[in-house]
Amino acid sequence: MLSGAVVVILTLLITAILLVYLFREHIEQHFDALLFDHIEELVAATSFTPDGSFKLNWSPQDPRFQLPNSGWYWEIRQAEKTLSSSRSLQGEQLNVSKLQGGGVLTVLRKKRLLLSELMAESLLEIQHFSGPDNKLLHAQLLVITFPQANQEILYIATGPISEVDYDVSRFAKQVIISFWVLGSGLILAIVFQVRIALKPLKAMSNAIGDVQQGKKERLPENYPDEIQVVVSEINSLLDHRTETLLRARKDLGNLAHTIKNPLAVIINEADCIKNESGQLIHNKAELIAANLDHYLARARAAGTANLLGSRTNIVKVVDDLRYSMDQLYKDKQIKISIQNLGNNYFCGEAQDLEEMLGNLIDNACKWTHDQVWIHATRDKHNQRIHLFVEDNGPGIPDSQLAIVLQRGRRLDDTVSGHGLELNIVNDITQLYSGSLTLKKSSYGGLCAILDLPVSSN
Template sequence: MRPQSLTARVLLVSTIWAVVALVVIGVVISTLYRQGSERGFQDLLRAQLYNVINSIVVNDKSVLAGSPQLGDLRFSQPQTGWYWIVEPIGEFNTPPLISTSLGSGKLPIASVDEVPFDIRYERFYTTVDSFNNEVEVAETEVVLDIQGHTARFRVAGNRDVLEADIDSFNRNLYLALSIFGFGGLGMNALAILFGLRPLDQARRSLEKIRGGESERLDGEFPREIQPLASEVNALIDSNRRIIERARMQVGNLAHSLKTPLAVLINEARILEAPHGDLVKAQADAMQMQVQSYLNRARIAAQRESVLARTEVEPVLERLVRVMRRLHPEKTFLLTVSPPGLILAMEQQDVEETVGNLLDNAARYAADEVRLTAQIAPEGVQGKDPGRRSWIAIDVDDDGPGLEPEQITVAIKRGKRLDESKPGTGLGLSIVSEIAGEYQGTLGLSRGDRGGLKAMIVLPAVS
């Protein structure tokens, strides 16, 4: 799963890279320090070895003699892991010389087959003495005089000293790298947040456009983001021109059809019944049909515009006031919860959809019509699964209501269930079509008071 935030992605990648880099750096430095420390330890043992060699001679009795002074008390203190040993080899029969630190202890010797001598006739190996000290041994063989007396010299050093030094260095190294790592990560996060601030500014500008507070992406952006801001502003301008052009064409078409339809309706009044009534009814239907398709064309032209928005409460209050004047004998109750709901629709489309529902409810209600606008309940949404914000508007009356089989017929274009009431049968179909153009839905059901309940789900501004 990838994080959806660009900031989170950059921070995650940079953090992983920094951690991996610091771990690799720590391991490399620690390894190099260990290698250098081991070479230094071997150099120390080599120096002590040659000090012992220079201190040992063969006396007149062909016996090893000498008392090496290495300047290190550990060679004279017992069981320290620091020893020197001189052993005769070959036909040289004399007691060996051993440092007091080894005493009666034993120092296991690696065979020459396992650890051969190098080109300097030296060899180094690790072993464990009889006191459980892990020691590093430097060894060589030297001919001591012209008679060919030969001895093997060994100097051993306790590796605990070496390991303690390496451990101390590693602790300080990892502490320093941890402090530097956390500090670097913090500075890296600040740098990333500072570098991505223009994107946050662009996001806030887009939110202002969606909220209707601005019509363009305003502000100064870095050169990497400025082309994007310019393209967005150009897209908004182009969208606005398309909308204006569509509105102008709709207006022109409506104006060009208005006069011929008015002439037909006036002439129909002169004609004798039933021909006059038929012509007038068909002209009225034509007028409604033309208006319906013009509305659909206009909605299609501006449906994807981020500038289409209407505040719910003022529009519904105005519609309710109109209904109260048209139907003074009926009671109209309005509830908007929470206040401040905004629809992502043109105002005239909201007025036409809700107005048709209110008009139907007012004609069939006995006494009361209730109009409720709220955030759509969970599970109630429109046809667009990508949109998360929807507003449900309910129009509920206390009239006779509709049976389930009548509801399907009521939404069909031109169908009227009650011929005694005036109308063309286009109201609910127009509502359904406008809602569908905005990816919304219209649902009819029997209300709690027995009347018809119409619920229209429309897109909200996020």
């Protein structure tokens, strides 16, 4: 839009300058023609007595030649002597420079003078000089040699250049006003046209934003034909990706069911073997099941991370997890406190958020003495949220915080688990361009911080 306005302004400016230039050329040509008319009249009024004396039969009737210091003058000279002049000169002579001989009468103007006696060396010249009143004058000078005269006769007709400048100035003002109105109208037309033309694109952009935030599953199908083709292709891609994702989830579920059932049988049978071999089989089978859960969760998260339309209510997930933990750790009578979660939505799948927060809250409940705190801070500028899960348990030494994020690493073998929970959380957060940070809690235990993409309601 801005570039269009600049082009319009530059085009109108160049056109205005060209028009003013052409108008000045026209006015100057008209001015020259008018002065030549007066010279033609003076030549026509010239006659000679039988003894060769100059005689002017009449004077030009233009009233401007009668007004003193009007700038409109005429003068006839012979050998630097004034033979006749206009009343406006008041007996003074015009300050004519020496003729350079640069201008020659055209055939047309010779015919207009109706003087077949004109010599070939007759000259017409244009000069600019100051008049008696110090006005800058535009003058035409015609040198003619008559057969009846002994010497050349110089005809001079002048007019003030200020009149040309005045006419051009008036025309320029009118052009500026006209082009200003025209330019304003064109720019307004461009603005309205661009706004109207971009309105469907802006609506489509907003609709895509709603799809990204999970407010809509598809783009509306009510756009102009020029844009509808693109919208239909986008919707087709969304439908295809959703269908592909659902098929992949189904296949993962079938794979998990196919493998987990035989594993469960192996674990149960291993429990019946009351020796070291049975215990070894039991432990390895459980490790296989844990690794299977880990990689299935990672594969599911990899397929849904940054998926358009994925949007999960954080408060709802946390409330559900608190209820589950209250039931799971009923004997410990743990108080789970939820604060400042706000009306925020995680830009991802509910299962992934449940996997991440579930592992963190479960880990906090295992180690806490009696209370777990869950709260959040929102970075509105970058559309991120920091979810905090804290406990008042023994915590983890700073030197070992990085170790517990490694797969299969455990600091205490007396607590149930396979050392995969925090590693799973870390893997999933990275798939969402997030991070998991561990540090000492102000309550004395461990503080786990999830950095995740978020959108408001």
